[in-house]
Amino acid sequence: MRSRLHAHIGTIRQLEILLAVHDKGSIKAAAKALFLTQPTVSIQMKKLAQAMGSPLYNYSNRKILFTDIGLELIKTAVEVLDSFARLDMAIGNIKDFKSGTLRLAVVTTSKYFIPHLLGPFLERYPDIDIQLNIGNRAQTIERLKQGVDDFYVFSHPPSDIETQSIEFLVNPLVAIAHEDHPIAKKKNLTLEDLCKEPFLMREQGSGTRYAIEAFLKQHNVKLNVKMTIESNEAIKHLVMSKLGISILSAHTLMYGGQSGLVRLPIKELPINAHWFFVWSKSKRQTLIATEFLNHIETNGRSLLQKEMIKNDILYS
Ligand code: PGA
Numbered sequence: 001m002r003s004r005l006h007a008h009i010g011t012i013r014q015l016e017i018l019l020a021v022h023d024k025g026s027i028k029a030a031a032k033a034l035f036l037t038q039p040t041v042s043i044q045m046k047k048l049a050q051a052m053g054s055p056l057y058n059y060s061n062r063k064i065l066f067t068d069i070g071l072e073l074i075k076t077a078v079e080v081l082d083s084f085a086r087l088d089m090a091i092g093n094i095k096d097f098k099s100g101t102l103r104l105a106v107v108t109t110s111k112y113f114i115p116h117l118l119g120p121f122l123e124r125y126p127d128i129d130i131q132l133n134i135g136n137r138a139q140t141i142e143r144l145k146q147g148v149d150d151f152y153v154f155s156h157p158p159s160d161i162e163t164q165s166i167e168f169l170v171n172p173l174v175a176i177a178h179e180d181h182p183i184a185k186k187k188n189l190t191l192e193d194l195c196k197e198p199f200l201m202r203e204q205g206s207g208t209r210y211a212i213e214a215f216l217k218q219h220n221v222k223l224n225v226k227m228t229i230e231s232n233e234a235i236k237h238l239v240m241s242k243l244g245i246s247i248l249s250a251h252t253l254m255y256g257g258q259s260g261l262v263r264l265p266i267k268e269l270p271i272n273a274h275w276f277f278v279w280s281k282s283k284r285q286t287l288i289a290t291e292f293l294n295h296i297e298t299n300g301r302s303l304l305q306k307e308m309i310k311n312d313i314l315y316s
Contacts, residue, residue: 012084015077017044018056022074025064048073099127100288105143106153107207108136109232110275112251113169114153116307117300121292128288136230138205147280150289155249155273156207165278168296169304172270173211176236176253177245179262191221191268198226198244200235208232212247215271236261247271254307 020030021041031041049056056070066074094100106114111134118130133143137154144152144161155171157163175194177184183197201223202209216223226244229235232252239246240260250270253261277296279285285293 012080014044014048015073015080017041018048018074019077019081021045021057021064022066027064093127095287097125097128097288097291099129100286101129101131102151102286102288102292103131103133103149104151104153105133105135105140105149107140107155108134109155109171109208109249109251110153112249112254113304113307116304117296120299120303121295124295125288125291136203136205137207137210144278144280147283150279150283150286151292152278153275154207154278155275156210157276157278162281163278164281165276166293166297167274167276168301169275169308171273171275172250173208173215173247173273174250174253174270175245175247175264175266176239176261177264178239178242178260180260181242181245183245183264184262187265189264189266191219191266194245194264194266195221195223197224199223200227200229200238200244200246201225202232202235203228203230206230208247208249211271211273215268219268249273251308 017030017034017036020034021027024030024033027038027041027045030036031038034041045056052069052073054069055067056073057064057066059065090099104114114132118132122128122130131149133140133149135143137156140152140154141158141161143149144158144163157165177197181197183189183193186193201212212223227238229238232248235246235248236252236258238244245264247269250263253263277293279289
């Protein structure tokens with residue numbers, strides 16, 4: 001908010017000079033303390049008085065007596081200079097990685113493993129704020145275009161935006177069915193068998209769907225899509241309820257329950273995708289973001305691979 005006086009206050013330096021005059025009790029002593037000449041101090045005080053439209057002090061027996069307006073301005077000067085001191089400290093802390101914000105925008109499917117990367121990072125830097133935005137591939141691409149976040153997680157990064165990226169984990173997309181589904185009893189399954197069954201598909205804009213569609217095109221086959229659903233979890237539950245089969249990232253089976261679900265051994269599957277950390281080429285990385293990238297490179301990869309092995313989702 002811009003105050004009436006805002007435009008007239010010259011510089012923060014004038015406020016510092018005002019405080020020195022108040023603290024030292026005279027123009028001469030303030031000038032000495034600030035290594036300025038007396039006329040410089042007097043001129044700056046005059047300018048401040050003009051900005052206020054009123055004298056800031058009077059003289060009584062050669063002593064400076066501040067007016068009410070002068071005293072109000074001194075109070076404000078203390079607050080302003082304190083705020084700058086706090087800002088200075090905050091910048092120092094950010095530089096030391098003690099605090100600050102890390103902004104991530106990740107596709108929905110990566111929410112199954114992202115917390116395992118953030119946990120150890122936050123243990124090391126407990127005062128860092130994390131802003132985690134979760135959307136489907138199309139929504140996350142929109143954020144990348146706007147350049148809001150430090151990093152983006154995709155398994156199919158857009159090719160038409162200038163980015164840099166590191167690949168950090170495999171993302172096998174596997175076919176799933178309920179264990180009582182007739183298809184689950186069959187051996188030597190092929191893609192044709194899968195295409196005959198009612199299929200539960202992710203929504204337009206989803207990276208999972210993007211990968212499935214590219215795969216179908218490559219194999220020149222069409223699925224029998226029965227329902228379009230905007231959530232991996234909902235698809236899992238619909239498959240558990242025997243309403244159809246689906247193809248999802250194996251990461252979705254790691255957490256949140258998978259009772260009654262089996263992975264179908266389709267000859268042409270899994271779709272072997274990979275996860276990437278992506279950032280905009282044009283955005284300057286903060287120190288926190290650089291540190292986070294180091295964390296992914298040095299600990300993150302192996303940590304997540306261990307999680308995948310533990311949960312038995314590193315299929316060949
Ligand atoms: P999605 O993306 O969560 O939008 O399906 C997953 C992916 O990119 O593989």
